[in-house]
Amino acid sequence: MAGLAAAFGSGAMTNTIADIxxxxxxxxxxxxxxENHPVISSIIKRAIKFKGAKxxxxxxxxxKMTDHADYWLRPNLGTDTAWINGLMHVIVKENLHxxxxxxxxxxxxxxxxxxxxxxxxxxxxxxxxxxxxxIVSAARLFGxxxxxxxxxxxxxxxxxxxxxxxxxxxxxxxLCGYLGVPGGGVNPLRGQNNVQGACxxxxxxxxxxxxxxxxxxxxxxxxxxxxxxxxxxxxVGLKVTEMIPKAHAGQLKGMYIVxxxxxxxxxxxxHVEESLKNLDFLVVQDIFLTETAKMADVVLPxxxxxxxxxxxxxxxxxxxxIRKAVDGPEQAKEDWWIASQIGTRMGFPMEYGNSEAIxxxxxxxxxxxxxLTYGRIEQTGLHWPCPTEKHPGTPILxxxxxxRGKGLFHPLEWIPPAEQADxxxxxxxxxxxxxxxxxxxxxxxxxxxxxxxAPESFVEISRADADKFGVKHDQMVTIASRRGExxxxxxxxxxxxxxxxxIPFHFAKAAANRLTNAKLDPLSGIPEFxxxxxxxxxxx
Amino acid sequence: MTKSEQATITINGxxxxxxxxxxxxxxxxxxxxxxxxxxxxxxATPTGACRICVVEVKGARTLLASCATPAVxxxxxxxxxxxxxxxxxxxLQLMLSSGNHNCAVRGSDDLEWTAFQLKVQDDDASGQLxxxxxxxxxxxxxxxxxxxxxxxxxxxxxxxxxNVNPFIVRDFSRCIQCGRCVQACNDxxxxxxxxxxxxxxxxxxxxxxxxxxxDSDCVFCGECVQACPVGALVEKNIRxxxxxxxxxxxxxxxxxxxxxxxxxxxxxxxxxxxxxxVEDAPPNYASLxxxxxxxxxxIGSPQRLDKPLxxxxxxxxxxxxxxxxxxxxxxxxxxxxxxGPDSIGVLTSARISNEENxxxxxxxxxxxxxxxxxxxARL
Numbered sequence: 040m041a042g043l044a045a046a047f048g049s050g051a052m053t054n055t056i057a058d059i060x061x062x063x064x065x066x067x068x069x070x071x072x073x074e075n076h077p078v079i080s081s082i083i084k085r086a087i088k089f090k091g092a093k094x095x096x097x098x099x100x101x102x103k104m105t106d107h108a109d110y111w112l113r114p115n116l117g118t119d120t121a122w123i124n125g126l127m128h129v130i131v132k133e134n135l136h137x138x139x140x141x142x143x144x145x146x147x148x149x150x151x152x153x154x155x156x157x158x159x160x161x162x163x164x165x166x167x168x169x170x171x172x173x174i175v176s177a178a179r180l181f182g183x184x185x186x187x188x189x190x191x192x193x194x195x196x197x198x199x200x201x202x203x204x205x206x207x208x209x210x211x212x213x214l215c216g217y218l219g220v221p222g223g224g225v226n227p228l229r230g231q232n233n234v235q236g237a238c239x240x241x242x243x244x245x246x247x248x249x250x251x252x253x254x255x256x257x258x259x260x261x262x263x264x265x266x267x268x269x270x271x272x273x274x275v276g277l278k279v280t281e282m283i284p285k286a287h288a289g290q291l292k293g294m295y296i297v298x299x300x301x302x303x304x305x306x307x308x309x310h311v312e313e314s315l316k317n318l319d320f321l322v323v324q325d326i327f328l329t330e331t332a333k334m335a336d337v338v339l340p341x342x343x344x345x346x347x348x349x350x351x352x353x354x355x356x357x358x359x360x361i362r363k364a365v366d367g368p369e370q371a372k373e374d375w376w377i378a379s380q381i382g383t384r385m386g387f388p389m390e391y392g393n394s395e396a397i398x399x400x401x402x403x404x405x406x407x408x409x410x411l412t413y414g415r416i417e418q419t420g421l422h423w424p425c426p427t428e429k430h431p432g433t434p435i436l437x438x439x440x441x442x443r444g445k446g447l448f449h450p451l452e453w454i455p456p457a458e459q460a461d462x463x464x465x466x467x468x469x470x471x472x473x474x475x476x477x478x479x480x481x482x483x484x485x486x487x488x489x490x491x492x493a494p495e496s497f498v499e500i501s502r503a504d505a506d507k508f509g510v511k512h513d514q515m516v517t518i519a520s521r522r523g524e525x526x527x528x529x530x531x532x533x534x535x536x537x538x539x540x541x542i543p544f545h546f547a548k549a550a551a552n553r554l555t556n557a558k559l560d561p562l563s564g565i566p567e568f569x570x571x572x573x574x575x576x577x578x579x
Numbered sequence: 580m581t582k583s584e585q586a587t588i589t590i591n592g593x594x595x596x597x598x599x600x601x602x603x604x605x606x607x608x609x610x611x612x613x614x615x616x617x618x619x620x621x622x623a624t625p626t627g628a629c630r631i632c633v634v635e636v637k638g639a640r641t642l643l644a645s646c647a648t649p650a651v652x653x654x655x656x657x658x659x660x661x662x663x664x665x666x667x668x669x670x671l672q673l674m675l676s677s678g679n680h681n682c683a684v685r686g687s688d689d690l691e692w693t694a695f696q697l698k699v700q701d702d703d704a705s706g707q708l709x710x711x712x713x714x715x716x717x718x719x720x721x722x723x724x725x726x727x728x729x730x731x732x733x734x735x736x737x738x739x740x741x742n743v744n745p746f747i748v749r750d751f752s753r754c755i756q757c758g759r760c761v762q763a764c765n766d767x768x769x770x771x772x773x774x775x776x777x778x779x780x781x782x783x784x785x786x787x788x789x790x791x792x793x794d795s796d797c798v799f800c801g802e803c804v805q806a807c808p809v810g811a812l813v814e815k816n817i818r819x820x821x822x823x824x825x826x827x828x829x830x831x832x833x834x835x836x837x838x839x840x841x842x843x844x845x846x847x848x849x850x851x852x853x854x855x856x857v858e859d860a861p862p863n864y865a866s867l868x869x870x871x872x873x874x875x876x877x878i879g880s881p882q883r884l885d886k887p888l889x890x891x892x893x894x895x896x897x898x899x900x901x902x903x904x905x906x907x908x909x910x911x912x913x914x915x916x917x918x919g920p921d922s923i924g925v926l927t928s929a930r931i932s933n934e935e936n937x938x939x940x941x942x943x944x945x946x947x948x949x950x951x952x953x954x955x956a957r958l
């Protein structure tokens with residue numbers, strides 16, 4: 040989200056889910072929408088079928104959405120900034136950009152424009168492998184739209200250049216004036232039910248709720264007053280991807296992990312495992328004894344979403360209720376109750392009657408949530424920012440002006456991924472999810488039906504590569520990177536393109552993240568899950 | 580146009596204004612006049628296939644399907660005239676006579692009923708009444724119009740039940756060919772997995788070239804199950820086991836991806852037995868995916884953690900909350916006090932509520948005095 044925050048001043052979907060249907064061109068990139076956000080994929084497919092919207096898909100795999108697309112652009116892994124710059128080069132050259140919008144609403148255009156000069160379609164073809172003609176056609180389609188929506192996901196962000204990729208998409212949308220209007224915008228799809236809420240609530244090392252900076256002493260004073268506490272730190276804390284190396288180095292002594300399973304979800308798992316072992320004290324709070332929980336000194340059982348009241352904030356910033364439907368395991372507790380108890384026993388009283396009492400405190404310290412109440416969202420959730428109880432919520436951001444005032448163009452250069460294919464590791468690996476499983480599988484793998492559809496890990500490989508490396512469909516093979524190796528079944532598939540293989544990361548037994556590269560984007564701290572070099576070793 | 584000039588139609592003797600593009604059905608529904616429908620699927624183009632929604636329009640030679648007939652200025656409509664009722668009865672009788680509609684609205688002849696029930700038992704390996712008894716649009720209408728299937732001879736079921744996938748049972752003997760599932764699949768989800776196949780009496784809803792769903796483009800979103808007005812498409816895990824009157828729906832938000840679909844958890848005996856999408860509510864308007872609809876087993880899983888655990892000599896043992904919480908508080912306190920606040924890291928979660936995330940970051944900042952708190956947004 041750092042990329043959008045830099046360009047616009049806030050990092051979230053600019054428009055709503057339903058609003059995508061108002062677009063006449065939709066650009067999907069780095070999102071396997073029909074498997075990871077199926078309901079949104081249907082909205083997009085309806086826009087195509089009934090409203091005549093055109094679809095451009097840019098993805099290294101022949102994902103299902105390409106069946107519905109007017110153009111499928113197939114970039115080499117880790118070349119996103121290059122093709123985005125290529126589209127913009129054509130749009131500027133052919134004068135398809137929105138001069139009025141650029142003058143009134145943005146800054147930094149001239150420097151940015153210069154930075155595009157060298158990204159000719161031919162130059163971009165050399166980097167990305169996308170044909171120059173296709174770049175020109177797609178750029179014309181996008182630039183000539185009345186309004187176009189950009190939809191992206193982790194395929195854009197999980198790169199060492201992830202922040203640049205997002206900024207490039209922000210540039211593209213601003214260039215054409217597709218922001219602040221229905222059917223437009225730059226729309227990151229959130230992969231987990233409450234990622235948006237966890238960010239909004241300050242579950243980040245640099246901000247309190249509503250993205251109030253921890254480094255700002257005025258904010259610290261405000262929070263000290265609200266919480267009746269002294270000495271809040273104004274030092275930005277560690278990101279998860281920084282905590283692990285610090286634990287490895289013995290500088291981080293204790294961890295409190297709630298509802299996360301880094302032992303399957305993080306990059307370079309062998310390193311993560313050693314790091315967590317090195318902790319003096321590890322507490323894990325979860326609904327299952329996950330791989331991570333097995334390592335914990337203390338495990339605390341919590342209630343799941345169906346057993347408690349509260350709110351989630353979805354990918355379109357809509358704050359919605361969750362409600363208790365069943366009683367959970369006898370001794371399991373709400374996560375807020377457990378953390379409050381630890382706090383109270385450490386000498387800082389944290390006592391709340393129920394989730395609504397906590398929400399009322401959230402409203403007092405969170406300007407974008409101040410106007411929300413359980414009563415107002417009883418039937419239909421509202422989009423933040425919602426500053427007062429009279430405010431109707433904000434479905435579309437940046438209507439009159441950007442959160443940061445003017446939208447900022449960033450001149451960007453393409454930077455190659457941290458690892459390239461070579462003689463020792465001749466294939467590139469990219470990772471992701473499949474329709475029938477979810478994240479580390481702790482929930483979906485409890486459903487027999489889902490397991491029947493997606494029972495085990497696999498390596499998706501093109502027919503050409505299968506022949507080249509002498510492997511057959513359904514054969515078990517060992518896939519190795521410089522960091523580790525796993526055994527998986529071969530799936531020869533037309534979704535794969537020669538030179539690139541795909542492995543889903545759900546399966547702990549053959550965890551794709553034993554292979555992935557933990558090299559980080561310098562700004563966002565996101566690891567490069569989407570590109571690393573691998574080889575197929577002899578059949579397992 | 581002023582208000583007094585606004586175009587109106589007359590339904591059952593009262594006049595109602597309408598907008599251009601409204602169908603007779605739209606105007607009726609807007610004014611709480613009930614016209615029965617079977618094939619009509621809101622948000623999809625009307626097909627007029629089942630004709631149960633026919634109405635009598637003054638000046639028209641035949642009865643018209645209200646779902647597909649646009650309202651026209653000064654039109655005069657009767658929704659329950661004798662002709663309309665007779666037509667609906669006949670449609671219902673035809674539907675009820677073809678296939679295994681063993682919902683005990685069949686009539687009074689005991690022998691005939693017994694023979695019929697035995698046949699159904701043979702087809703479906705169950706002696707129970709229809710699995711959607713009490714939650715069936717056809718049954719409701721048969722009751723409303725007081726008809727049964729006896730009027731026409733029973734026709735045999737042409738195609739066997741398909742239950743070779745883990746989620747959905749397709750019972751062609753209870754299908755009335757209304758086409759709602761076809762629209763749900765092609766026009767709502769746009770997965771294009773099923774369609775009408777064959778012709779006349781042989782007609783059947785088919786997947787691909789008449790293959791089981793599991794070998795087609797079906798992604799088991801279950802939109803068709805939710806759209807089916809009868810017992811032709813039913814969730815496999817609860818078929819014959821859970822009856823609609825045994826469950827209470829609780830509205831909540833799905834816990835999988837970030838779309839935030841609005842769902843009902845259907846609860847029986849403290850167990851979530853079924854999930855449906857909430858109609859008329861954003862962002863999903865009843866649509867769900869396979870995980871949201873069928874991936875709820877984890878809630879009541881016997882593998883759920885139910886007691887705090889403390890590791891001693893490399894092994895977890897069960898502990899009381901007091902023991903576990905005191906241990907955590909003591910250890911965090913001593914680490915914080917001897918190594919400084921930044922020696923502890925907290926990972927909160929993208930899976931838990933806003934309220935819980937708020938409390939956990941407050942704990943990290945106000946109690947541990949560190950900003951080293953993060954979650955897996957990046958992963």
